[in-house]
Amino acid sequence: xxVAGLECFDANLMPHLILLIIGIGFxxxxxxxxxIPAMRSKWPSLDTKFGRTMAGLILIMFSGFTVSAHTLxxxxxxxxxxxxxxxxxxxxxxxxxxxxxNDWNTVPFIxxxxxxxxxxxxxxFLWIVxxxxxxxxxxxxxxxxxxGTNFAFLGIGIIFYLMYAEYEIGKICQFCTTAHVAHIAGAxxxxxxxxxxxxxxxxxxxxxxxxxxATRERxxxxxYVAPKVTSEEE
Numbered sequence: 697x698x699v700a701g702l703e704c705f706d707a708n709l710m711p712h713l714i715l716l717i718i719g720i721g722f723x724x725x726x727x728x729x730x731x732i733p734a735m736r737s738k739w740p741s742l743d744t745k746f747g748r749t750m751a752g753l754i755l756i757m758f759s760g761f762t763v764s765a766h767t768l769x770x771x772x773x774x775x776x777x778x779x780x781x782x783x784x785x786x787x788x789x790x791x792x793x794x795x796x797x798n799d800w801n802t803v804p805f806i807x808x809x810x811x812x813x814x815x816x817x818x819x820x821f822l823w824i825v826x827x828x829x830x831x832x833x834x835x836x837x838x839x840x841x842x843x844g845t846n847f848a849f850l851g852i853g854i855i856f857y858l859m860y861a862e863y864e865i866g867k868i869c870q871f872c873t874t875a876h877v878a879h880i881a882g883a884x885x886x887x888x889x890x891x892x893x894x895x896x897x898x899x900x901x902x903x904x905x906x907x908x909x910a911t912r913e914r915x916x917x918x919x920y921v922a923p924k925v926t927s928e929e930e
Contacts (some may be wrong), residue, residue: 706791706870706871708766709763709870709871709874711762711861711869711875711919712762712766712874712878713759713760715755715758715759716755716756716759716760716874716878716881718730718755719751719752719753719754719755719757719758719759719881720752720756720881721742721752722748722749722752722755723748723752723753723756723888724748724764725882727748727749727751727752727826728748731743731748731751732908734886736815739751745892745895745897746832746892746897746899747780749885749889749892750825750828750887750889752885752910753821753882753885753886753889754822754826754829756881756885757818757821757822757825757878757882758818758822758880759874759878760817760818760821760875760879760882761814761815761818761819761822763814763820763871763874763875763878764812764813764815764875765772765811765815765880766809766871767791767795767809767810767814767849767871767872767875767927768809768811768812768814768815769811769867770791770792770795770796770811770871771795771796771801771809771810771811772809774792774795774796774801776839778895781809788867788868789867789868789869789870790867790868790869790912791867791869791870791871791872793865793867794862794865794867794868794869794872794901795810795811795859795869795871797861797865797873800864800865802859810858810872814875817847817851817879818878818879818882820847821844821848821882821886822846824840824841824843824844825844827840828840828841828889832898832899835901836891837893841886841889841890841893842890845883845886845887845890848879848882849883849884851879851883852879852880852883853878855876855880856869858872858876859876876909880921914925
């Protein structure tokens with residue numbers, strides 16, 4: 697006998713869910729526990745709130761990208777097969793009925809599959825997050841943060857539209873829902889990152905050693921490093 701609720705779970709979701717859950721974990725107080733010593737020795741930034749937030753966002757956005765790619769594959773498969781059960785189905789959960797629905801399976805006016813739009817959106821978010829992680833002191837960081845946050849909130853409006861589409865169809869797509877959760881979690885992470893900008897948490901250093909390390913990294917990447925004032929100049 698199937699346990700209630702398990703019919704909405706497809707084992708093919710596991711890789712996407714694992715990335716998503718770990719990413720969300722890095723945004724919570726559990727982040728320090730998830731950053732095991734072996735990981736912190738390889739990525740010292742995980743010792744900081746800034747570094748854990750960046751790691752969480754990258755994992756969340758990547759999970760959103762992979763699950764969107766999965767839904768695009770299912771969209772193409774439904775076009776090939778003319779519909780059909782290409783993923784698990786139940787009384788309520790049936791992604792084939794959602795993704796294979798000819799009235800709702802593409803973006804209005806544009807005609808792109810929703811999975812492709814999701815891939816493009818999460819690729820943009822990944823580019824924004826990784827670029828900020830690489831150059832946290834760059835002059836364009838605040839602009840990129842605003843772009844990412846505004847697009848994230850715009851995407852939440854699109855999620856409401858897609859939830860309405862599922863309501864009209866009368867089915868739930870668990871892959872689509874996973875992408876929606878990744879988007880909302882990413883939006884929360886971007887808001888958290890924006891709140892850190894300009895504070896002592898931003899660069900991701902909590903000691904003088906960390907500050908010197910960040911300075912060396914910026915020098916390697918060609919970033920601006922303020923000159924030290926000598927005693928004679930004072």
